[in-house]
Amino acid sequence: MQAAPRTHDVVIIGAGSAGYAAACTVRDLGCDAALVDTGPLGGLCILRGCMPSKALLASSDALADARESKQLGICARAVDADMEFIAARKRFLVSEFADYRIDGIERFPLYRGSASFLSPNRIAVGDSALVDAPKFIVATGSKIAPAALDGLDQAGYLDSDRVLELEHVPKSVIVLGGGYTACELGQFLARLGAGTTMLIRGRHLLTQSDDDVGSALTRYFEEDGIPVLSETRLLGVEKRGDAKVVRFERYGDEREVAADEIFYALGRSANSSELALENAGVECDQGGAIRVDATLRTSNPAIYAVGDVTGGQMLVHVAIYQGEVAARNACTDAYERADYRLVGAHTLFTDPQVAAVGMGEKELRRDRVPYVSARYDFAEHGKAQCLAKTKGFVKMMAHRITGKILGACVIGPQGSELIHEVIVAMNFDATVDQFMRIPHLHPTLAEIWTYPAEACAAQLGVKAPGDEQVELSTSVAGAAHE
Numbered sequence: 159m160q161a162a163p164r165t166h167d168v169v170i171i172g173a174g175s176a177g178y179a180a181a182c183t184v185r186d187l188g189c190d191a192a193l194v195d196t197g198p199l200g201g202l203c204i205l206r207g208c209m210p211s212k213a214l215l216a217s218s219d220a221l222a223d224a225r226e227s228k229q230l231g232i233c234a235r236a237v238d239a240d241m242e243f244i245a246a247r248k249r250f251l252v253s254e255f256a257d258y259r260i261d262g263i264e265r266f267p268l269y270r271g272s273a274s275f276l277s278p279n280r281i282a283v284g285d286s287a288l289v290d291a292p293k294f295i296v297a298t299g300s301k302i303a304p305a306a307l308d309g310l311d312q313a314g315y316l317d318s319d320r321v322l323e324l325e326h327v328p329k330s331v332i333v334l335g336g337g338y339t340a341c342e343l344g345q346f347l348a349r350l351g352a353g354t355t356m357l358i359r360g361r362h363l364l365t366q367s368d369d370d371v372g373s374a375l376t377r378y379f380e381e382d383g384i385p386v387l388s389e390t391r392l393l394g395v396e397k398r399g400d401a402k403v404v405r406f407e408r409y410g411d412e413r414e415v416a417a418d419e420i421f422y423a424l425g426r427s428a429n430s431s432e433l434a435l436e437n438a439g440v441e442c443d444q445g446g447a448i449r450v451d452a453t454l455r456t457s458n459p460a461i462y463a464v465g466d467v468t469g470g471q472m473l474v475h476v477a478i479y480q481g482e483v484a485a486r487n488a489c490t491d492a493y494e495r496a497d498y499r500l501v502g503a504h505t506l507f508t509d510p511q512v513a514a515v516g517m518g519e520k521e522l523r524r525d526r527v528p529y530v531s532a533r534y535d536f537a538e539h540g541k542a543q544c545l546a547k548t549k550g551f552v553k554m555m556a557h558r559i560t561g562k563i564l565g566a567c568v569i570g571p572q573g574s575e576l577i578h579e580v581i582v583a584m585n586f587d588a589t590v591d592q593f594m595r596i597p598h599l600h601p602t603l604a605e606i607w608t609y610p611a612e613a614c615a616a617q618l619g620v621k622a623p624g625d626e627q628v629e630l631s632t633s634v635a636g637a638a639h640e
């Protein structure tokens with residue numbers, strides 16, 4: 159039997175990164191927030207996303223470093239990985255992170271069960287509770303997109319959840335997909351000893367990135383012994399004995415590749431189908447992503463949606479930011495609009511790492527923004543040479559008239575850390591001229607940014623500090639674009 163409905167100022171459905179951030183913001187604003195979650199509590203990032211994957215990658219990075227350490231005069235004989243230990247370490251970390259988060263979640267009124275709307279102001283939580291609120295924030299995340307490939311279900315396959323749970327590495331694996339999860343976990347499996355082949359639709363990995371970045375990562379993977387078969391069209395999968403065979407078309411020819419396992423990494427879709435959103439007047443797109451405006455309101459203005467369920471950039475810092483904006487709007491009717499200029503920054507924890515902020519060259523060309531750009535290779539950079547980490551480059555783009563930094567990207571050592579310097583500069587609307595005058599310690603990886611900044615400034619007619627003549631290394635490739 160259901161108890162009488164309970165009422166809160168704002169009810170947040172989903173206690174992952176987006177929902178928890180929203181609940182904390184609502185509470186900070188002095189309103190009464192309640193959370194609803196089916197469990198397990200902790201959210202994707204902690205349980206099956208960022209944290210377990212980064213724990214695993216720390217081990218495969220250390221393995222690669224040990225193997226490459228002869229470049230530094232270190233003889234590491236018989237370097238090997240202990241997958242059972244790696245898996246146990248990951249489990250321990252995840253349970254520590256989850257315990258901490260659950261402690262935070264349980265400080266709110268918490269309803270355990272699956273929420274579905276009965277009306278715009280009322281939800282049922284499983285069979286046990288009715289909860290009313292004038293405002294709701296939906297933060298139910300995403301799920302692994304169903305495998306849409308002939309024969310795949312019958313043959314069996316790994317998805318990201320299962321890769322994160324592996325206790326033993328398969329002898330060989332075919333990775334379907336070339337996005338973030340495919341690249342990170344594909345490289346992990348390869349480094350731990352799985353013969354790994356990647357099949358992708360695009361011309362290079364990371365099709366959303368600038369071509370020079372995606373092509374460079376593809377080349378590094380291939381140099382590392384991971385064949386990347388680009389421009390393929392998947393036809394189907396079949397089981398032959400113990401092997402799983404993927405059939406595909408490439409340049410007009412039908413071909414196949416066989417392995418012990420298939421890692422299906424072709425994306426995630428919004429998790430909204432259980433919510434009975436039609437009872438609340440909330441509209442979704444065809445894939446189930448909840449439609450929101452710039453203030454994170456859905457088609458019902460009293461209901462907000464945030465995080466992966468909105469189908470945008472599926473990243474934790476985006477989910478948290480949206481949760482906070484929606485919470486402020488729900489509590490204060492502030493009509494604050496989400497601004498993705500910097501929040502759209504992203505990173506990929508492969509080796510070398512990839513990161514970007516602001517607009518890439520693809521977008522600048524598409525939007526016909528007049529800009530200058532310059533890039534500098536880690537191979538030419540002293541500190542990178544000292545560290546023997548010379549793969550990759552940094553690139554900066556600036557407005558041709560104002561000199562403001564419009565975007566930057568890095569593929570290289572510590573890329574996920576290095577990008578923050580440009581995020582901070584762009585946060586303060588810095589020009590390349592201002593950027594190149596910021597003191598940089600020597601020798602550091604961070605000082606590499608000064609080279610493209612100086613090269614951009616030179617194209618804009620600005621001289622480097624203390625220099626009558628800007629001395630630019632020949633490896634600084636700069637270009638002006640209409």
Ligand SMILES: Cc1cc2nc3c(=O)[nH]c(=O)nc-3n(C[C@H](O)[C@H](O)[C@H](O)COP(=O)(O)OP(=O)(O)OC[C@H]3O[C@@H](n4cnc5c(N)ncnc54)[C@H](O)[C@@H]3O)c2cc1C
Binds near residue numbers: 198211273
């Ligand atoms: C392998 C992998 C690695 C990743 N690595 C990174 C990374 O390095 N950096 C990064 O920024 N992002 C990464 N991500 C993405 C990131 O994890 C997600 O973008 C983020 O966690 C989404 O947060 P969310 O709050 O929108 O959803 P979630 O964290 O999924 O939260 C949704 C919550 O809603 C609950 N729920 C669902 N349906 C209902 C219902 N009907 N009723 C009640 N509760 C419900 C669920 O139980 C869950 O707790 C990774 C993802 C994967 C899969």
